[in-house]
Each structure stands twice: as structure tokens, then as C-alpha cells.
Amino acid sequence: MTLTALAVLVPVLPFLGAAAGLLVGRRAPGFVRPIALLPTALSFALAIVVAARQGTGAPTDAAHRLAATGTVPIDLALHLDGFSVLTAVLVGLVATCVQVYSVAYLRDDPRYPSYAALVSLFTAAMLLVVYTGDLMVLLVGWEVMGICSYFLVGHYWETETARSASLKAFLVTKLGDVPFLIGVFALASDAGTFRINGILTAATHHELAHPTVIALLLLAGVAGKSAQFPLHTWLPDAMAGPTPVSALIHAATMVAAGIYLVARLLPVFTASAAALAVLAAMAAVTMVGSALAALAQDDIKRVLAYSTIGQLGYMAGALAVGDRDAAVFHLLSHGAFKALLFLGAGAVIHASGTNSLTAMSRMGALSKRVPDAMWTMGIALAALAALPPLSGFFSKESVLRAAEHASSGDTPLVPSAVGWTVLVAGLATAVLTAGYATRLFLLAFRGSGPEAPDHGRQPFLMTGVLWVLAVPTIAFGGLTYRELPDWFDHSPLGPTLITSVLGAGLAVVGVVVAYGAWSATAQLRHDHPIGAVVAEAADADAEPELVEAEAIDAHEEIYGDIAASDDPGDPGRLLLGPLHRHAARGFHLDALYALLFVRPVLAAANLVRFLDRDVVETYVRGAGGTPRLLGAAVRRAQTGNVQTYLSALLAGAVVLAVLVAVGA
Amino acid sequence: MHLAYPAVLAILLFCVGVYGVLARRNAILVLMSVELMLNAVNLNLVAFDVWLRDSLHSGQALTLFTITIAAAEIGLGLAIVLLVFRNRGSADIDRLTGLADRDGRPHPDHDAAPAPAGDDEKAEATA
Numbered sequence: 001m002t003l004t005a006l007a008v009l010v011p012v013l014p015f016l017g018a019a020a021g022l023l024v025g026r027r028a029p030g031f032v033r034p035i036a037l038l039p040t041a042l043s044f045a046l047a048i049v050v051a052a053r054q055g056t057g058a059p060t061d062a063a064h065r066l067a068a069t070g071t072v073p074i075d076l077a078l079h080l081d082g083f084s085v086l087t088a089v090l091v092g093l094v095a096t097c098v099q100v101y102s103v104a105y106l107r108d109d110p111r112y113p114s115y116a117a118l119v120s121l122f123t124a125a126m127l128l129v130v131y132t133g134d135l136m137v138l139l140v141g142w143e144v145m146g147i148c149s150y151f152l153v154g155h156y157w158e159t160e161t162a163r164s165a166s167l168k169a170f171l172v173t174k175l176g177d178v179p180f181l182i183g184v185f186a187l188a189s190d191a192g193t194f195r196i197n198g199i200l201t202a203a204t205h206h207e208l209a210h211p212t213v214i215a216l217l218l219l220a221g222v223a224g225k226s227a228q229f230p231l232h233t234w235l236p237d238a239m240a241g242p243t244p245v246s247a248l249i250h251a252a253t254m255v256a257a258g259i260y261l262v263a264r265l266l267p268v269f270t271a272s273a274a275a276l277a278v279l280a281a282m283a284a285v286t287m288v289g290s291a292l293a294a295l296a297q298d299d300i301k302r303v304l305a306y307s308t309i310g311q312l313g314y315m316a317g318a319l320a321v322g323d324r325d326a327a328v329f330h331l332l333s334h335g336a337f338k339a340l341l342f343l344g345a346g347a348v349i350h351a352s353g354t355n356s357l358t359a360m361s362r363m364g365a366l367s368k369r370v371p372d373a374m375w376t377m378g379i380a381l382a383a384l385a386a387l388p389p390l391s392g393f394f395s396k397e398s399v400l401r402a403a404e405h406a407s408s409g410d411t412p413l414v415p416s417a418v419g420w421t422v423l424v425a426g427l428a429t430a431v432l433t434a435g436y437a438t439r440l441f442l443l444a445f446r447g448s449g450p451e452a453p454d455h456g457r458q459p460f461l462m463t464g465v466l467w468v469l470a471v472p473t474i475a476f477g478g479l480t481y482r483e484l485p486d487w488f489d490h491s492p493l494g495p496t497l498i499t500s501v502l503g504a505g506l507a508v509v510g511v512v513v514a515y516g517a518w519s520a521t522a523q524l525r526h527d528h529p530i531g532a533v534v535a536e537a538a539d540a541d542a543e544p545e546l547v548e549a550e551a552i553d554a555h556e557e558i559y560g561d562i563a564a565s566d567d568p569g570d571p572g573r574l575l576l577g578p579l580h581r582h583a584a585r586g587f588h589l590d591a592l593y594a595l596l597f598v599r600p601v602l603a604a605a606n607l608v609r610f611l612d613r614d615v616v617e618t619y620v621r622g623a624g625g626t627p628r629l630l631g632a633a634v635r636r637a638q639t640g641n642v643q644t645y646l647s648a649l650l651a652g653a654v655v656l657a658v659l660v661a662v663g664a
Numbered sequence: 665m666h667l668a669y670p671a672v673l674a675i676l677l678f679c680v681g682v683y684g685v686l687a688r689r690n691a692i693l694v695l696m697s698v699e700l701m702l703n704a705v706n707l708n709l710v711a712f713d714v715w716l717r718d719s720l721h722s723g724q725a726l727t728l729f730t731i732t733i734a735a736a737e738i739g740l741g742l743a744i745v746l747l748v749f750r751n752r753g754s755a756d757i758d759r760l761t762g763l764a765d766r767d768g769r770p771h772p773d774h775d776a777a778p779a780p781a782g783d784d785e786k787a788e789a790t791a
Contacts, residue, residue, distance in 0.1 A: 635765045638763075638764055638765040639761060639764050640760070640761025640762060640763045640764025641757070641758060641760075641761055641764075642757060642760075643685070643686050643687070643694075643757060643758075646685060646686055647686050650682065650686070
């Protein structure tokens with residue numbers, strides 16, 4: 001088969017799998033698992049073949065005119081280059097791992113067929129976004145991902161948390177998508193085409209009339225999808241979905257789409273220094289803020305969610321300094337280790353029966369219950385903290401190197417202030433990242449106290465996937481940083497002496513400080529044995545998903561807050577001091593949004609309800625009231641007495657007769 | 665005999681009948697008044713038949729029809745009055761106002777009828 005046909009099959013297979021799963025899922029339960037697994041796995045294999053055949057060669061383009069709109073045509077275009085084929089491999093890998101993991105995780109779920117079909121559809125949409133060479137087609141995949149994330153985050157729709165989280169994820173990303181759509185239209189009308197190649201040609205030749213406006217409009221959509229400040233608030237709440245969904249959406253697919261889009265359209269952004277400055281500021285605020293918030297979270301998955309936001313901030317920072325090689329490099333390595341972290345967190349939540357770090361830190365022997373999760377998560381957290389020689393170290397070094405390069409003013413089109421912003425924020429975040437990674441590991445796996453309840457062995461499918469993902473987490477960065485520039489734009493990705501010493505040194509400082517704080521608070525944790533409340537219904541045979549659903553549902557009830565718990569023995573509390581209270585609540589952004597947007601909207605809704613019920617309806621009632629009054633008057637005549645009727649009849653007849661006689 | 669005598673008699677009879685239908689309260693008396701009116705018409709028919717010297721005597725033939733139909737009508741009417749009296753204990757027309765429309769609400773008599781049926785349905789549903 002030709003390369004093009006293979007590449008078309010990659011997004012089509014999961015789509016067909018999703019359609020088949022939705023159609024036959026209920027009638028033929030035996031086929032659900034093969035239908036979920038095989039297309040995704042096959043498309044992963046095909047993505048590898050496509051990547052191998054595309055290799056470092058010139059980009060492959062193929063297009064089919066889909067709709068002659070009269071002005072700007074829409075093409076079903078395919079664009080294969082190093083960025084797209086490698087991102088597709090990552091998406092395929094994570095999606096396959098998530099599908100395999102879900103088989104065990106949602107073993108007895110009655111909604112598994114629709115769940116698996118939606119995951120497949122999600123994968124297909126992301127692969128479409130990755131491979132397409134046309135902005136309109138990209139937008140289709142972009143929006144399909146939005147609606148799939150709504151359904152998947154709301155998988156436990158019986159709980160209030162999941163319902164509001166899914167609505168929030170949908171609304172906040174849509175809030176970014178509206179300017180994004182306008183930006184796409186403006187871009188296409190400036191460039192005269194929806195094809196990305198044509199747009200890039202126009203951008204590099206400075207033919208775009210409004211580069212700043214377009215770039216800022218596109219950035220709004222990117223901030224929504226990739227969870228950048230100020231539209232990041234949906235992502236921590238989206239942790240109310242099942243863990244495999246978190247791994248899929250929040251590690252490799254949906255949030256990566258925004259970064260990937262900027263990487264594809266980078267010349268549009270570098271055409272405007274203002275857009276780069278906004279992107280850099282957004283990335284810097286996101287990085288530092290999310291790292292501080294991650295240090296204060298109590299829910300293990302919310303820690304990971306904030307770390308995702310922070311790592312996406314690194315990628316956005318790399319893009320702001322004009323280096324998309326570094327951004328996509330970090331995207332690839334981060335996708336692997338973040339998927340591993342989420343899936344490991346699922347195993348931990350299943351084993352401990354709680355998603356609260358406070359409770360885990362009072363639990364002995366949890367590491368013995370889930371040794372696989374402990375080892376693989378340890379590796380992944382080290383990669384997250386960018387400790388050499390794991391893959392996270394190399395990718396983060398490439399970002400810092402690019403920022404350092406830009407800060408000395410050596411990168412064309414990028415102001416050196418942008419480089420400094422990204423570099424300083426990146427280095428500050430490196431310390432914090434190492435700190436919260438260490439805190440997470442120590443609290444979760446080095447707790448002491450009563451033994452964790454025995455929930456049975458972790459299914460092999462769940463632990464096996466963790467080890468599969470551990471391979472790229474360890475080896476991807478170190479093995480590939482020399483070859484990847486050939487696949488990308490030929491900008492060097494290897495660590496330089498100054499940034500690697502600075503980055504690794506700061507990471508070690510973060511680890512040591514966090515460890516010190518953890519040791520210092522050990523006595524406090526011993527004195528306050530709170531939080532040893534775990535999901536009760538979780539017997540040894542319960543499927544892992546049920547344990548998580550109950551843990552999420554019970555967290556607010558037991559610990560008083562969805563994000564934080566009142567735990568004096570939390571090393572994060574010691575490290576952050578008075579800042580802890582604010583960081584735990586995401587610096588009150590949600591409260592601010594509630595004040596600025598939610599309450600005005602509710603007030604407007606109340607006003608509309610008043611206008612409709614009390615004003616419009618009054619006219620309607622009045623229109624009905626007049627005939628009603630007339631009717632009441634006529635009704636008086638209907639006494640039921642036949643003789644009255646007859647008398648009236650006779651009188652009428654006499655009157656008529658007289659009239660006729662007089663008239664005659 | 666001059667035509668005026670039977671005509672005046674018929675008018676008198678008819679007026680008595682109209683008064684009875686409109687003013688009497690007893691249903692049987694109302695029916696009797698209806699008979700009076702019918703017979704006033706019959707008297708007219710016969711009188712004019714003779715006065716016009718109709719060879720086919722269609723007036724007299726029509727009278728026979730009217731008498732027959734009046735007999736059937738009075739039979740039905742009396743049966744209805746009897747049933748109404750049995751149901752309500754009175755044949756007073758002023759109190760037979762079940763067909764009155766009172767402020768859009770169904771009459772209590774109408775209201776009471778479907779209610780047991782509803783109960784039956786509920787009983788069936790629970791059984």
C-alpha cells in the first residue's frame with residue numbers, strides 16, 4: 001500500500017471501531033473488547049509503519065478537494081512530516097495502552113461499550129488533527145475531541161462532581177474555541193487557503209494582513225485546549241473522570257492538540273512579536289502557578305493534572321521562543337511519562353481505596369501492595385522532575401536550551417525578553433516540579449500507619465501496561481535527542497553544559513528540600529492520624545473503577561474540600577507557608593470566575609426568566625383572559641333549565657315573526 | 665260552520681299548551697301541555713281540510729300521522745320521566761339542571777361518575 005493509504009487508515013480504523021462499538025456494543029457484548037482493542041492497536045502499528053516509511057524524508061502531501069465553497073476551498077488534505085508521524089506514534093501508543101488498561105479497569109462496567117467507543121472516537125479525532133493538512137478538517141477533529149472529553153469526563157455521571165466537571169471542561173474549552181474559529185477564518189481569508197502549507201508560505205512571506213490579531217485569536221483556542229492560564233481551570237476538575245480517561249485526554253491527546261497546532265503554525269506566531277510575548281507570559285504564569293498549586297493538592301490525580309498544566313507551559317514556552325523542535329520533543333516524552341503516571345495513579349487509588357494523599361501518607365505497606373506502580377511511578381516522577389538520564393531530563397533541557405538561546409538574542413524574530421521570561425520561569429518551575437514530584441512519591445508510597453486494606457492483586461493488564469510505558473519514559477530522550485533534529489527542523493536538542501547543570505542542580509535542590517520537609521513533618525503526621533478513611537464498598541472483587549468513583553465522591557465529604565485536606569503533616573504546607581491556602585484552591589481563580597462570569601450569567605438568566613414569566617406571559621394571559629370573560633358572561637345563560645331555553649326560543653321566534661310582518 | 669270557531673279554539677288550546685310547557689314545573693304536566701299543542705295543530709289541520717274541500721283529505725291523513733307519533737312520543741316521554749323520578753325522587757323540571765355549565769367546572773354529577781372508574785383502574789394497576 002502507498003504511504004498515503006496507510007496514513008489514511010490510521011485515523012479511520014479507530015473511527016470505524018468507535019462506530020462499530022456504538023452500534024453492536026449492547027447486542028453483542030462478546031465483541032466489545034476486540035472492537036475496542038484491535039482497531040486502536042492496528043492503527044498504532046500502522047502509525048509506526050508510516051513513521052518508518054516517512055522517516056526523515058521530505059514532507060508527504062496528498063489532498064482531495066472536499067468542498068468547493070466558492071471562496072476558500074476545503075480539502076481533505078494529508079500532511080506527513082517528522083512532527084506529525086512521531087506525534088501519531090505517541091497518540092497510538094498511549095491510546096492502545098489506555099484501551100488495554102481499561103479492559104481491566106472497567107471490567108464489569110455496564111457502560112463499558114460506549115466508553116470504549118468514545119475512547120476510540122477520541123483517538124481517531126486526535127489522529128485526524130495530527131495528520132491533516134487542512135485547518136477546517138483539523139477543526140473537525142478538534143471539536144470531536146471536545147465533545148468526547150465531555151462524555152468521558154462525565155463517565156461517573158451519577159456523582160455531582162463528575163457532572164459539573166464535564167460541563168466545565170466543555171464550556172471552558174468552548175470559550176476558547178469561539179475565538180479560535182474566528183481566528184481560523186481570519187487566517188484563511190488572509191492567506192486565501194485553509195491548507196496549512198499555503199498558510200505557512202503566506203506567513204513566511206509576510207503576506208498576512210493581521211498577524212497579531214490572528215495569532216491572539218488562535219492562542220485563545222490553544223489556551224482552552226491545552227489548559228494554559230487563564231483557561232486552565234477545567235483540567236484539574238476533569239480528574240473526576242476515570243483514570244484511563246485522564247491518562248488519554250490529559251497526557252497525550254487533547255491537551256497536546258493545542259501545542260501541536262501552534263507547532264504546525266509557528267511561522268504565523270513568529271510573524272508577530274506581540275503574540276510571542278503573550279504566549280511567553282501565558283506559559284510563564286502557567287508554569288509557576290501550576291507548580292505551586294500542584295504542591296498543595298491533596299488528590300493524587302489533581303497533583304498530576306497541575307503538573308500536566310505546568311509541562312504544557314514548558315512546551316508553550318518553547319514555542320514562544322520559536323523552537324518547535326524542543327516543544328514537540330517535550331510533548332513526546334511528556335506524553336509517555338504522564339500517561340504512565342496517570343495509569344499508575346489508577347492502580348494506587350484502587351489499592352488504597354482513596355485518592356487522598358493525606359490518607360495514603362497514614363497508610364503503611366501500600367508500596368508492598370502495588371510494587372509495580374511504585375517502581376514505574378517512581379521512574380516517571382523522576383522523569384517529570386527532569387533527573388538525568390531519564391527522557392524528561394533531555395526534553396526539558398532542550399526547552400531550557402532554546403530559551404537560553406533566545407534570551408541572548410540569537411533567535412531571529414524572538415525578542416530576548418521573551419527568552420528571559422521563559423528561561424527564568426522554567427528554572428523556577430524546575431525546582432517546584434522536583435518538589436511536588438518528591439512530595440507525591442513520599443506521601444503515596446512512604447506512608448506509615450495501619451496497613452492498607454487488601455483489594456486483591458492488581459490485574460496483569462494494568463501492571464503490564466505500566467512497564468510498557470516505562471520503557472519510553474526511561475530511554476526515549478537519551479536515545480533519540482541526536483536523531484530527532486533530522487526528523488524535525490534541524491535545531492539541536494542535546495543538553496548544553498550550563499542549562500543541564502542549572503536544571504539538574506535545581507531539580508536535585510527541589511528533591512532534597514521536599515525530602516527535608518517530609519522528614520520534618522513526619523512527627524506531625526504521626527500525631528494526627530486523620531484521613532484513614534477509605535472507600536468501604538471496595539471488597540477484593542470490586543472492579544478498580546468502582547473504588548475510584550467512590551473515592552472521588554467521598555473526598556469532599558471526608559476532607560472538606562475537593563482539592564485540599566486539613567492536614568498539618570503535609571510537607572507542601574510547610575514549604576508553601578501562608579501561600580498553601582491559596583495554592584490549594586488554584587489561587588482562587590475559580591472563585592474569581594464565579595464572581596466575574598458565572599454570577600452575571602445566572603443573574604442574566606434570572607432576568608430572562610423574569611421577562612418571560614412575568615412580562616411576556618402577562619400579554620399571553622391577557623389575550624386569553626378577554627375571551628374567558630366573554631365566555632363567562634355567555635355561560636350565565638346556560639342554567640340547565642329547559643323551560644328558560646324554550647322561553648328564549650319562543651321570544652326569539654315571536655320577535656322574528658313580528659319583524660317579518662312589519663317588514664312585509 | 666264558520667272557520668273562525670275552530671281556529672280560535674285551536675289558538676286558545678295552543679296558548680294554554682305553550683303556557684303549560686313554559687311555566688309548569690311538573691314534568692308530566694309539561695308533557696300534557698305538549699299534547700295540548702299537538703291537538704291544537706290537529707284541530708287546525710282538520711278544519712282547514714274541510715274548508716279547502718281537499719279531495720285527497722291530506723289534512724286528515726296528516727292528523728292521523730300526528731296522533732300516532734304523539735302516542736309514541738308520550739310513551740317515551742313518560743318512560744323518561746318515570747326513570748328521572750326513580751333516580752332523583754322528583755319530577756320537578758326546575759331542579760333538573762344537570763346540563764348547566766357552571767364556571768367551566770364539570771357538574772358534581774358528572775364529576776362523581778368517572779371517579780370510581782379511576783379507582784378501578786388504579787386497583788387494576790396495583791393488582
